[in-house]
Amino acid sequence: MRDLGAGFGHLLKGQRWVARHGRSYGFGLLPGLITLVVYAAALVSLALWGEDLVAWATPFADDWPSPWPGLFRGFLTAVLFALGLLLSVLTFTAVTLLVGQPFYENLSERVDRDLSPDGTAPESGLPLWRELWISARDSLRIVVRAAVWGVLLFACGFIPVVGQTVVPVIGFFVTGFFLTEELTAVALQRRGVELRDRLALLRSRKLLVWGFGTPLGVAFLVPFVAVFLMPGAVAGATLLARELLGEQNAGDDAAEEPEGDVTSSH
Helix, strand or coil, rough: HEEEEEHHHHHHHHHHHHHHHHHHHHHHHHHHHHHHHHHHHHHHHHHHHHHHHHHHHCHHHHHHCCCCHHHHHHHHHHHHHHHHHHCCCCCCHHCCCCCCCCHHHHHHHHHHHHHHCCHHHHHHHHCCCHHHHHHHHHHHHHHHHHHHHHHHHHHHHCCHHHHHHEEEEEHHHHHHHHHHHHHHHHHHCCCCCCCHHHHHHHCCHHHHHHHHHHHHHHHHHHHHHHHHHHHHHHHHHHHHHHHHHHHCCCCCCCEEEEEEEECCCC
């Protein structure tokens, strides 16, 4: 159980790190804000025109006696919006990390330099386009896995009692695991750790992962919170990655350093 507390501690330390580095935090907000606007527009569109989409997809219900077409299509519209909302929560981190790859890469490197005894940070040595391609490819694989879990849990939600008690709890832990994978990928990918190895590494310390990702997933359900927590979540995930790999730290907390240009290459 100690790992649960340690995982949550990394989340808090990451937020404290960005609080001490205001410029890094400010730049780290931009990708989340861009992604939030896009997702909000998509969800509003789904709310406004979802019923029309369902009606177009179910022409066979036109001949049903009233009120069954309305009830059937209303149910499908609610399911469609709920799935859209669930997928937006599961994919928000992946899309934000992809949009903000240069910003979060730089932020993660600065955390590594703060903690490293020799003041250095691991580098992938890959060109930016290659890093973006790997990040997009791996994110798509994780999104597919998360979507499968999401559909399965949504279906299980219709089971009496279990669907209203056990399933939501499992859903939070699943969301926490995938959130942690996406966030630690910034630091682990820079160290050359492939997706399959990252997943195995995270599964080896599930309590640590859940302690970090589950409360973060719950917080991300609150509108706008994800945007403001993302920079600190990336910093905390770098701390978590260092512990998973057994890397030596210069101290328990990241030391402060003068602010530099967050977009500059290291």
